[in-house]
Amino acid sequence: MTTTPEPPYLAVIFTNRRANWGDEAVDRDYEAAAARMVELAATIPGHLGVDSTRAADGTGITVSYWADEAAIERWRRHPDHLDAQSRGRDEWYEWYEVRVAHVVRAHGSPR
Amino acid sequence: MTTTPEPPYLAVIFTNRRANWGDEAVDRDYEAAAARMVELAATIPGHLGVDSTRAADGTGITVSYWADEAAIERWRRHPDHLDAQSRGRDEWYEWYEVRVAHVVRAHGSPR
Numbered sequence: 001m002t003t004t005p006e007p008p009y010l011a012v013i014f015t016n017r018r019a020n021w022g023d024e025a026v027d028r029d030y031e032a033a034a035a036r037m038v039e040l041a042a043t044i045p046g047h048l049g050v051d052s053t054r055a056a057d058g059t060g061i062t063v064s065y066w067a068d069e070a071a072i073e074r075w076r077r078h079p080d081h082l083d084a085q086s087r088g089r090d091e092w093y094e095w096y097e098v099r100v101a102h103v104v105r106a107h108g109s110p111r
Numbered sequence: 112m113t114t115t116p117e118p119p120y121l122a123v124i125f126t127n128r129r130a131n132w133g134d135e136a137v138d139r140d141y142e143a144a145a146a147r148m149v150e151l152a153a154t155i156p157g158h159l160g161v162d163s164t165r166a167a168d169g170t171g172i173t174v175s176y177w178a179d180e181a182a183i184e185r186w187r188r189h190p191d192h193l194d195a196q197s198r199g200r201d202e203w204y205e206w207y208e209v210r211v212a213h214v215v216r217a218h219g220s221p222r
Contacts, residue, residue: 001126001170001208011124011212013174015112015162051126053172055164059112061172063124089220097112097219101122101212108208109200 002049003111004065007103009048010072014062016088016096021058030092037084044078046071058094065103072100113160114222115176118214120159121183125173127199127207132169141203148195155189157182169205176214183211 020026034052041047046067054060066072075081088096131137145163152158157178165171177183186192199207 001128004210007210011122011210013122013124013214015174017112051170051172053164053166053170055166059162059164061162061164061174063126063172063174093220095220095222097217099115099118099122099214099217101214103124103210103212106208106210109204109206111206 001051002065004048004103004106007105009103010066010068011101011103012064012066012072013099013101014060014064014096015099016060016062017094018054018058018060019092019094026091033084033087033092037081040078040080041075044071044075046074112162113176115159115214115217118217120214121177121179122212122214123175123177123183124210124212125171125175125207126210127171127173128205129165129169129171130203130205137202144195144198144203148192151189151191152186155182155186157185 018027018030038050038052041050041064048065048067050062050064052060052062064075066075129138129141149161149163152161152175159176159178161173161175163171163173175186177186
């Protein structure tokens with residue numbers, strides 16, 4: 001998982017449940033698109049990193065980290081990401097929730 | 112996954128990788144303790160909910176939601192949770208990171 005600078009920075013918490021989970025063609029299509037989005041997000045100025053997990057029941061949490069609101073807005077409006085958001089709503093997610101948050105402090109173990 | 116009220120509220124983003132992942136005795140012990148912590152957290156005044164996933168590689172993300180800093184502090188200092196934190200550091204996690212964040216806005220799909 002990702003290493004972030006000292007707070008403050010922003011986090012976008014994306015929780016979701018996959019639709020058609022276990023349908024191999026859909027899963028493959030989704031995984032390819034998700035991998036492209038991770039690569040693309042990393043090119044956005046102000047992107048600090050991303051952590052993502054999905055459990056065996058198809059529920060997923062992705063948390064992406066951003067320097068400021070302008071960076072989030074650049075990512076939100078990127079044309080390829082807008083396409084992915086649309087496919088997400090229509091095809092890939094049974095439901096989802098997006099929360100934008102200001103990280104105020106952090107601590108952890110050594111890596 | 113959980114439903115939260117309208118922001119503002121707080122999120123604690125806990126990312127981690129399990130140690131001894133796949134050791135059946137450790138996994139069983141961990142899962143039982145984790146389930147107890149979820150039940151106990153729900154009894155803390157100001158607890159709003161929790162979402163958690165773990166991927167097949169042993170990386171996990173748990174996001175818990177809280178009404179205010181006082182609620183987070185009650186949870187952080189609960190004796191049973193202090194014990195679990197100690198076991199987490201010593202036994203259960205290869206590494207972990209805790210981020211405290213102020214959720215400022217949220218949107219999602221219908222459920």
